Amino acid sequence: MSFSNEQMTRYSRHIILKEIGVKGQKRLMEGRVLIIGAGGLGSPAALYLAAAGVGVIGIADADEVDLSNLQRQIIHTTADIGRPKVQSAREKMEAINPDIKVNAYQTLAVADNILDLITDYDFVIDGSDNFPAKFLINDACVIARKPFSHAGIIRFQGQLMTYVPGKGPCYRCVFDNPPPPDAVPTCRQAGVIGAMGGVIGSLQAMEAVKYLAGAGELLTGFLLTYDALEMKFRKVKLPDKAGGCAVCGEHPAITKPFDYAPAVCNIEP
């Protein structure tokens, strides 16, 4: 792959970085990233990966844009209300960078389709908004040996970790099972500060870019936590993978993806 003059200019601020260079930018352009969820985390991740020139970006979400999304889901505009999120997201990504290919999947990620969804991608970004999806994405990525970035955000807090096969613990090593529905605030009643998706979703994009370009150290074996009220980041060292982990342990009980019952929000939006 040789770069056009336009590409040399478009990606010049990447190419000039010694950790990226022509080689790293080429890797980004040959890279394939799947983003699950076109919401608070997925919006900034999708915008930055598109701008970075990641060759193929998949984006999966079953929902349509709602007015209450716009406080934080910055890839969608007021004019997009009622439209499929993946269609809205694809348009913005292609408008930023016509160089890239966007695959839009207007579907929920479930046990029946998750392995097909992730199979063609090099890296997966979990931008889902519920525990069943987060465990499903983890299990599928462990089983299919796909690196992925996990993240969660709520109120003024966010956290993320990166799983790479054979390196460090998976999400299920840290949290062996989802909490019972509604035991831990997950849904609309808890609220989230809009810029939190920007902070954490951008960090997920950063991990994907570093993974593809082969630059720096990934958040494998660490959980990065961010408290916006105290304005405090912590990089918490995680133990090595749990030997007894049900999916990545030595004798895994989970050998194919399965669905947990979805959590039910008990209030109206």
Place this chain on the structure above:
Amino acid sequence: MILTVAGTKKEYPPDLTVTKLLEAEKVEMPMYVTVSLNDEFLKREEFDDTLLKENDSVEFLYFMGGGF
């Protein structure tokens, strides 16, 4: 007894179990918190019986479900 809890060194009373530490630190919904002790995952059923020692390092890892 000095412990490092969530990265901060502090003085704690002796004979402290992990369950008591979760209470002292006012951790919300402790039954859903993952605890690592000196860089090892601790099973939830061990919280009651695990006595903390001088210079132990404890991390609390919280579920965070949103992506919104």
